[in-house]
Amino acid sequence: MTAKMSLTIWTAVVMLTLVVPAQAQADDQGWISLFDGSFNGWKAAEKENAGTFTIKDGVIIAHGPRCHLFYVGPVHYSDFRDFELKVDVMAEPNSNGGIYFHTQYQDRNWPDKGFEVQACNESYRRDPRKTGSLYRMQDVKESAVKDNEWFTMHVIVQGKHVVVNVNDKKVVDWTEPEKANPLSGMSGRMIDSGTFALQGHDPRSTVYYKNVRVKPLFPIVDYHVHLKGGLTLDEIIKFADERGIKVGVAENCGVGFPTTNDQALQPFLDKLAGKPVYKAMQAEGREWVTMFSAETIAKFDYVFTDSMTFTDHRGKRTRLWIPAEVEVGDKQAFMEMLVEKTVGILNNEPIDIYVNPTFLPAVVAAEYDALWTDVRMDRVIEAAVKNGVAIEINARYKLPSEKFLRKAKAAGAKFSFGTNNGGKNDLGDLAYSRLMAKRLGLTAADMFTPKPDGQKPVQRKGLPR
Numbered sequence: 342m343t344a345k346m347s348l349t350i351w352t353a354v355v356m357l358t359l360v361v362p363a364q365a366q367a368d369d370q371g372w373i374s375l376f377d378g379s380f381n382g383w384k385a386a387e388k389e390n391a392g393t394f395t396i397k398d399g400v401i402i403a404h405g406p407r408c409h410l411f412y413v414g415p416v417h418y419s420d421f422r423d424f425e426l427k428v429d430v431m432a433e434p435n436s437n438g439g440i441y442f443h444t445q446y447q448d449r450n451w452p453d454k455g456f457e458v459q460a461c462n463e464s465y466r467r468d469p470r471k472t473g474s475l476y477r478m479q480d481v482k483e484s485a486v487k488d489n490e491w492f493t494m495h496v497i498v499q500g501k502h503v504v505v506n507v508n509d510k511k512v513v514d515w516t517e518p519e520k521a522n523p524l525s526g527m528s529g530r531m532i533d534s535g536t537f538a539l540q541g542h543d544p545r546s547t548v549y550y551k552n553v554r555v556k557p558l559f560p561i562v563d564y565h566v567h568l569k570g571g572l573t574l575d576e577i578i579k580f581a582d583e584r585g586i587k588v589g590v591a592e593n594c595g596v597g598f599p600t601t602n603d604q605a606l607q608p609f610l611d612k613l614a615g616k617p618v619y620k621a622m623q624a625e626g627r628e629w630v631t632m633f634s635a636e637t638i639a640k641f642d643y644v645f646t647d648s649m650t651f652t653d654h655r656g657k658r659t660r661l662w663i664p665a666e667v668e669v670g671d672k673q674a675f676m677e678m679l680v681e682k683t684v685g686i687l688n689n690e691p692i693d694i695y696v697n698p699t700f701l702p703a704v705v706a707a708e709y710d711a712l713w714t715d716v717r718m719d720r721v722i723e724a725a726v727k728n729g730v731a732i733e734i735n736a737r738y739k740l741p742s743e744k745f746l747r748k749a750k751a752a753g754a755k756f757s758f759g760t761n762n763g764g765k766n767d768l769g770d771l772a773y774s775r776l777m778a779k780r781l782g783l784t785a786a787d788m789f790t791p792k793p794d795g796q797k798p799v800q801r802k803g804l805p806r
């Protein structure tokens with residue numbers, strides 16, 4: 342081979358080595374890297390011991406006084422509940438380390454929250470809990486690996502079930518008991534959600550960590566994002582990439598919005614064509630079913646609507662978020678009308694998701710719990726389930742209530758996350774949605790996914806005319 346050729350190959354090799362993923366894009370098997378070769382997204386505790394962690398050639402080295410290195414980066418809001426985690430680990434002789442999950446950053450000491458998966462081979466005699474141990478919950482008596490050799494720690498957490506594999510050998514299979522085991526001496530440690538931390542145990546230990554990657558088993562999708570307040574599509578895509586989440590971008594379609602017919606929808610569809618986002622139609626008002634063709638509606642990945650716009654019992658078009666248009670009058674009669682309108686929408690309109698669910702106008706919003714009686718909740722939930730319409734867990738309005746969501750889950754409803762952002766600042770703020778999903782123990786199977794072509798509601802049900 343010529344000198345020039347070998348130089349070209351050498352350059353290519355160097356370039357490949359230097360390329361580190363700048364984004365949290367999942368690979369085709371869903372794995373997302375949490376470590377880009379730098380401390381980006383990581384925070385060391387115990388300021389005076391922060392030097393315990395160094396990075397060399399793509400490897401995190403823990404060697405020094407006690408210190409924990411927490412993942413605090415953007416991927417999945419550094420909040421993981423059900424997940425698979427893989428880390429390549431190597432320990433020198435007489436070394437102790439470990440990996441925490443469901444933890445949270447704390448300034449000093451051993452992490453109070455979460456569980457430790459131990460890295461500790463035979464040569465470290467002061468601790469009988471060997472590599473792969475789910476520390477004090479299910480201990481491993483003999484390390485399956487040796488000092489000075491890389492191995493893969495593979496942790497799988499799903500619900501209350503934890504599996505630890507060391508080099509594909511299952512060493513821990515543990516389910517959290519209903520009541521925390523008092524013998525564990527760590528009764529505060531409960532399956533929850535949280536981030537990861539790498540352990541620097543003591544000055545005599547040297548443990549290496551690399552290829553830190555996670556596969557979230559509860560994929561986060563924000564199905565309700567708007568290009569509002571100057572927010573651009575590129576900004577939305579970047580935001581989603583950094584977090585390893587997906588988004589659906591929605592156009593408001595209906596009376597009072599610029600988009601009132603098939604033709605007016607085309608620029609939006611063109612703009613999103615080929616982009617890594619879902620195309621969503623937010624159907625506005627009840628007239629929307631007469632304004633667009635089924636063919637055009639089916640070009641969207643999904644359609645959602647709320648029951649905030651309708652013609653009220655006096656024949657007046659009302660938008661519930663505009664106080665001047667709302668006339669509640671008798672509260673019970675108003676609620677009966679609202680429930681009836683909502684059930685009508687769920688029964689008749691070809692939609693995928695009911696968004697901003699159970700929204701009440703400001704004048705009665707404080708009475709939400711009293712006005713949304715069990716009977717009223719049940720009627721709406723029953724209609725959603727019967728019609729296969731998912732219920733949004735809306736972050737902006739923090740709706741519906743936890744009580745409503747628990748009932749809906751029990752009735753077999755599907756759910757989606759949505760921010761309904763007003764601009765740039767609240768983009769992807771899914772705090773309420775994520776909190777509710779955790780409290781209800783929602784799994785991927787409880788969540789909405791867009792229907793394939795041919796099975797979309799507008800193709801199944803058609804448009805009411």
Ligand SMILES: [Zn+2]
Nearest residue numbers: 565567623761
């Ligand atoms: Zn919206």
